[in-house]
Amino acid sequence: TVERLSGPVGFNLGDVKGINPTTEPAVKWEARVNVGASVEKGNNESKDYHVDGHLVASTKRNRYTAGLEFDREETDDVRTENNWLAYTKYDHFLTPEKWYINTNASFEKDDFKDISSRTILGAGSGYQFWYSPEKNLAGELGLAYVSETFEDDTPDEDYLAARGAINFDWFLYKEIIQFFHWDEAILSLEDTSDFFVRTRTGLRFPLYKGLTWTAQYNYDWDNSPAAENEKEDSAFLLTIGFQKGN
Numbered sequence: 001t002v003e004r005l006s007g008p009v010g011f012n013l014g015d016v017k018g019i020n021p022t023t024e025p026a027v028k029w030e031a032r033v034n035v036g037a038s039v040e041k042g043n044n045e046s047k048d049y050h051v052d053g054h055l056v057a058s059t060k061r062n063r064y065t066a067g068l069e070f071d072r073e074e075t076d077d078v079r080t081e082n083n084w085l086a087y088t089k090y091d092h093f094l095t096p097e098k099w100y101i102n103t104n105a106s107f108e109k110d111d112f113k114d115i116s117s118r119t120i121l122g123a124g125s126g127y128q129f130w131y132s133p134e135k136n137l138a139g140e141l142g143l144a145y146v147s148e149t150f151e152d153d154t155p156d157e158d159y160l161a162a163r164g165a166i167n168f169d170w171f172l173y174k175e176i177i178q179f180f181h182w183d184e185a186i187l188s189l190e191d192t193s194d195f196f197v198r199t200r201t202g203l204r205f206p207l208y209k210g211l212t213w214t215a216q217y218n219y220d221w222d223n224s225p226a227a228e229n230e231k232e233d234s235a236f237l238l239t240i241g242f243q244k245g246n
Contacts, residue, residue, distance in 0.1 A: 029057040030245035034214055036237050046075045050237055063091040063100075071235070083110035097131045102140060104163075113233070114226035116149040120186065122163045134174065140165040144186060154226040159194070162187045178204040196222040202237075212241045 036050040054067040066088045073081035087106040094100060102125070108118040124142015131138075144163040149156045164187075169180040181201045188194035202216030216237045225231055 025246050027057055027059055028246060029055070030243070031055045032212070032241060032243040034212075034239035034241035036239035045077070046073065048073045048081075050239060052239075060096070061093050063093070065089040065091075079111075081112055083112070084108070091126065098128055100126050100128065102126055102142070104142075104144075111151070113222070113229050114151045114154065116151045117147075118149075119147045120161075120163075121145045124163060126165075133171075135170045137168045138166070140167075146186060146188070150226045152226055152228075157194075159188050159190045161189055161195075175206055178206070180204060191224075194224040196220065196224075206243070210242050210244050212243050214239045214241060 031054070033053045034051070036048075038046070038048045040046045049072045050070070052067070052069045055065070057064045067086070069085045071081055071083050073079070085106065085108045087104070089102055089104040091100045091102045102123065104120075104122045104124075106118075106120045109115060122142050122144030124140055126138055126140035129137040129139070140163070142163050144161045145158075146161050147156075147158045163184070165182070165184040167182050169178055171178045179202075181199070183197060183199040185197045186195060197220065199219045200216060201219075202214055205213045207213055214237070216239065218235045218237065220233045222229075222231055222233075
């Protein structure tokens with residue numbers, strides 16, 4: 001049976017949460033792939049390739065992140081750069097869009113830093129200061145287990161470390177120019193002179209229907225590199241890519 005109302009129904013305006021609210025998807029996701037390449041021929045021949053990808057999937061309480069970077073360079077048929085980095089992270093929010101705990105892992109190989117493998121397994125907590133389509137800022141602190149093997153005579157290492165990370169992006173002009181910065185620092189708790197930092201900073205320009213152009217500066221510092229290697233390593237990248245999400 002259907003009950004008919006005999007008259008108007010009264011209600012408190014303060015109890016109204018919204019009028020025709022938009023429906024949020026159960027899972028929010030964003031994926032991005034960038035590619036950069038240059039080929040030079042003549043007196044000197046060189047080939048330089050860069051690929052990176054990033055995927056984030058989020059629910060109200062959980063966020064899953066995965067990514068990959070790959071660089072390769074050859075000059076006069078001699079390889080001068082060959083490295084890759086893969087990473088993944090899981091965040092569980094304790095409060096809506098603010099405090100969270102996380103687990104993280106990364107796997108790295110760099111032939112010209114004599115790093116045969118570097119594995120980092122970590123866990124910690126984070127706080128999300130800003131979260132919106134226009135501006136995001138999160139900071140993390142925690143502990144990590146680091147395992148490194150080297151291609152030269154440098155002794156392999158396994159140690160407990162402190163980990164800190166910052167992830168920031170901000171549309172300086174809405175949907176025209178996006179500034180981004182990410183960094184991660186790993187500090188050995190057995191020898192505080194043994195630490196390394198990775199940073200990724202740049203500007204992203206959305207072009208048309210998901211197509212993006214990116215100018216990016218990568219700067220890494222390893223305070224205890226394998227023998228005869230430089231402590232700092234940097235690269236300036238210009239890439240074209242595609243970004244999609246809901």
